[in-house]
Amino acid sequence: MITLKFPDGAERQYRAGITAAEVAADISKSLAKKAMVARLDGELVDLSAPIGADARLEIVTRDDPAALEIIRHDAAHVLAEAVQDLFPGTQVTIGPVIESGFYYDFARDEPFTPDDLEAIERRMQEIIRRDQPFTKEIWNRDAAKKHFAEKGETYKLELIDAIPKGEDVRIYRQGDWLDLCRGPHGPSTGRVGGAFKLTKLAGAYWRGDSRNPMLQRIYGTAFANDNDLKAYLTMLEEAERRDHRRLGREMDLFHFQEEAPGAVFWHPKGWTLFQELIGYMRRRQDAAGYHEVNSPDFMDKQLWEQSGHWEKFGENMFVTETPDERLYCCKPMNCPGHVQIFRNGLKSYRDLPLKIAEFGKVHRYEPSGALHGLLRVRHFTQDDAHIFCTEGQISEESARVNELILSIYRDFGFDDVAIKFSDRPEKRVGSDAVWDRAEQALKDACRDAGIEPELNPGEGAFYGPKLEYVLRDAIGRDWQCGTLQVDFNLPGRLGAFYIGADGEKHTPVMLHRAMFGSLERFAGILLENHAGHLPLWLAPVQIVVATITSEADNYARKVLATLQAAGLRAEIDLRNEKINYKVREHSLAKVPAIVVCGKREAEEGTVNIRRLGVREQCSAGLDEAVAGFVDEALPPDLRRARLSLAA
């Protein structure tokens, strides 16, 4: 007999070899019905697995979050069976669960079409209706290889070979169909239920390597019940509504066009937002001791060869040939230019750390398939800076950068920030010894600053290791923005030096850092994060003064003049339209506040304020209203400055 301990603390005795399914049935009929898998001493196992010894046992029902992965994994198997049913000769490869559902990669010469997806979905429903049990089998390695070889499943053969020696080759069977799989699975195909949907079709490289053949990936999602599925689909629609590309058009911020792929045409309103961001960053940087500069957009190719960019980054660079037959590179980074500024004039150790900042527009020839609105462009503005310092100053300067970045993100409401540590990539300049020192210096800096970054192996810049700051937005998506890189290579390559206390020449270390990263991307992230409802200080148009009747026109003009004189970005709408129409239009344009002026307001010298998304209005005297807006429109850093002044 064995003793099983349940989550509520109860214990029961059973014969050895009993299965979790049998235990569930013993406890209650309804539990048996809802059971998907079992958690045995914390590990998920099939309900049908025999239990041989004392253990903690928990029956995982389909409402349990852990069951969702099982449902999705089961759905992936059902998908694979459906596909092989409908399209004989298609090879199956892998079909894992992912955050939003699952996918399965297939190898087939003919492409799948969106219509195929519907047919596959219908076949999946049939398989689910047949309710075939999932059964686990342990196969002899050679037998498994023979089986898949006979079926022409070459990818599965590769997968079997990748299973470590000594580990079982596990096969899961559902009816006549079977798949190599680690498991666990639910009791039967019927338990997948009806709340699933195939969502998209895509190409994907075998094993994620672009040198490998491309497979066809079918994405799907599945949930425990219809409501959850519906909620998920609604969430997707919501994400589409906040797509910055759509908001950019609706709010008249920017556009793209064919002649300039990956390049933004900023409209007046979008540029206002952009400048507001730069203004904020400039104030924060100035306060932190940075000196702003401007370096050339084009420099001779020779300089980029010297820096190593030509060799390591050349395929991403725009190059131009001039009538005098010189080759100039359009800068993909600002660092070489900043080194030139550092080099100009003799520097002393007393000048260090020297912080050079630039809102530099960089140009990178990104692969066409990577372009995506403002979030991935070929021409973007970095809030870039380089800190020239001694090796001994790295730690303190890194800590300062870290503090500044986090403080800035907080000002924009991003509190959830992940930090990643990227070490030496394959394609790099500099000796291993130098990389050892650079990586160690950055690690030490992390330790001193109390940062515990997640390791991101092989993802460093070609000249040095880096920290990457990834922020999470309002709907849970991650965006890489800031970066801090330790560079022992470029200053030396480009001949930068300073005179030390010993009177000798020394090569400085250079810290590269960006906080927004790309201004374009950051603007896009902000738009999506706020669904276009920007806080007042960032809104391109902060207030629209809208009249109800032409009798109030003169008063409205006075209100506008007062708002503008107070430094607010206000516009006026005197059109011969109903107030309903004006409210709707400016609300759709995401204007934070509409100041309505009718006959009543004109007579009383008041304004009626309607805030974006709020039905209720409030009335206030003009001066009081202006003061309120002025206060609210203060950027967060200036607000802090005012508070500390008052204190």
Add this chain to the structure above:
RNA sequence: GCCGGCUUAGCUCAGCAGGUAGAGCAGCGGUUUUGUAAACCGCGGGUCGGGGGUUCGAGUCCCUCAGCCGGCACCA
């Protein structure tokens, strides 16, 4: 860059199986002077992404290029 899809008026989208382009909104002209998310009437507006081909005839079929969308790979 790779796989698949898409590209029709400023925007959103119709256009069935090849027969010579249509709606709503926006715009323009009137009427209406209006109280918090679309007043009414009328009028214009398109080399159907570019190029080539098949055909008596192509928005519709084929080829090709570009851009965009979704993934993959790459990445701020």
